[in-house]
Amino acid sequence: MTDMMIQTNALAYTYPGGRVIRFPDLACRAGETLLITGPSGSGKTTLLHLLAGLIRPNEGSVQVAGTPLSTLGTRKMDIFRGKHIGIIFQRSHFIDALSVSDNLTLPLQLTGAPVDRTRLAAVAGDLRIGHLLDKLPARLSQGEQQRASIARAVLQSPDVILADEPTASLDDHNCESVARLLSEQAARHNAALLIVTHDNRLTSLYPQHIQLT
Numbered sequence: 628m629t630d631m632m633i634q635t636n637a638l639a640y641t642y643p644g645g646r647v648i649r650f651p652d653l654a655c656r657a658g659e660t661l662l663i664t665g666p667s668g669s670g671k672t673t674l675l676h677l678l679a680g681l682i683r684p685n686e687g688s689v690q691v692a693g694t695p696l697s698t699l700g701t702r703k704m705d706i707f708r709g710k711h712i713g714i715i716f717q718r719s720h721f722i723d724a725l726s727v728s729d730n731l732t733l734p735l736q737l738t739g740a741p742v743d744r745t746r747l748a749a750v751a752g753d754l755r756i757g758h759l760l761d762k763l764p765a766r767l768s769q770g771e772q773q774r775a776s777i778a779r780a781v782l783q784s785p786d787v788i789l790a791d792e793p794t795a796s797l798d799d800h801n802c803e804s805v806a807r808l809l810s811e812q813a814a815r816h817n818a819a820l821l822i823v824t825h826d827n828r829l830t831s832l833y834p835q836h837i838q839l840t
């Protein structure tokens with residue numbers, strides 16, 4: 628039994644008509660945070676999508692909680708992602724017409740997993756959005772939306788939390804608070820936390836760091 632939650636081996640990806648993007652190997656254990664930085668266009672978002680199994684590599688492999696993602700077909704990948712991987716996208720992608728609560732539980736409902744209302748309330752309380760669950764997402768401040776994105780990502784107690792530029796649009800105070808909330812949530816769920824960022828404020832907070840070129 629290993630506590631290695633995610634690792635990659637010789638990953639490469641090519642967009643149609645594009646150059647081959649090669650990624651350094653990475654590994655992250657339960658309870659650890661790994662920062663992935665690199666200049667614009669270096670492939671940070673692409674790497675995050677590979678780690679989440681949203682796109683498939685042309686070469687190399689990704690293993691999450693002991694499972695090589697290449698062994699999962701599309702439907703199984705969706706179910707696996709719902710159970711094991713929490714994603715905080717750069718933009719929240721909330722559905723405007725649904726309440727915050729329905730937005731948070733939508734990923735569970737799509738994969739047929741039961742919704743645990745007690746857990747939803749606990750996670751929302753943790754992230755200080757408990758009083759906002761019945762509101763529409765557009766009524767939330769940016770900081771509140773960011774916390775709601777984190778709540779959505781951790782609702783299933785994932786093994787791996789992937790965050791794409793979670794602090795880019797936040798002021799210093801909110802940046803630190805979101806970083807703290809992410810770390811707290813990762814620790815609480817004993818998850819590996821991977822943050823893709825070009826936010827220099829984060830590099831001083833997290834010692835483990837991989838740079839794309």
Ligand SMILES: Nc1ncnc2c1ncn2[C@@H]1O[C@H](COP(=O)(O)OP(=O)(O)OP(=O)(O)O)[C@@H](O)[C@H]1O
Nearest residue numbers: 642643645665666667668669670671672673674825
């Ligand atoms: N859908 C796509 N089709 C073709 N090329 C793409 C596509 N998405 C990204 N690319 C190219 O792949 C490379 C990596 O893009 P990616 O978005 O992963 O970089 P990034 O490091 O996240 O950049 P940024 O910091 O600007 O968000 C870039 O050269 C980009 O132009």
